[in-house]
Amino acid sequence: GAVVSQHPSRVICKSGTSVKIECRSLDFQATTMFWYRQFPKQSLMLMATSNEGSKATYEQGVEKDKFLINHASLTLSTLTVTSAHPEDSSFYICSARDAGQGALWTEAFFGQGTRLTVV
């Protein structure tokens, strides 16, 4: 299957600072990327959907000014957690899909995830 690379895999930051997480599709063009958040021993919750070249669509309850998403190219999306606080500590996972082939459905491939710890 296609490869989605997420970086960094782990990051520790101080409260009040910002952290950027990158999600790259290595061997396909990701017209759509998704960002999920996973709390310990819980399921993944969709945070936002981004399409290349347009603004991200955020799920209800997700602060768009706090979780900045940029999908500037067909192979890269970034999630920036601004002014991070301890409650933002979580496992963040991206997935990417090439929805430009005209098919009704195409598979989304997941990155390895980023463990964010805010101290």
Place this chain on the structure above:
Amino acid sequence: AQSVTQLGSHVSVSEGALVLLRCNYSSSVPPYLFWYVQYPNQGLQLLLKYTTGATLVKGINGFEAEFKKSETSFHLTKPSAHMSDAAEYFCAVSDTYSGGGADGLTFGKGTHLIIQP
């Protein structure tokens, strides 16, 4: 709105025994259904999916699942458990008719599979 219910947050089976992980869904339109496996501190790996066609789908590592529309279920099975199957398993649903499949997935809460030696 879609939702996924996974019965049992933890399932424990003996090595060599049958694995059965339950998943029920609700969807207003015919769904696409998925099972993913997650190992600690890693992303998700697709085990299998149902989109259209045959309702019994086979995936990787000997797993299979059957889509039963009348029961709104998509249970995951494996005839003989192996120690390496110990992981977290997530059932997920996608709306087939929204934006050409561009929606993100709705996940169940996950089932932790424990394999007893």
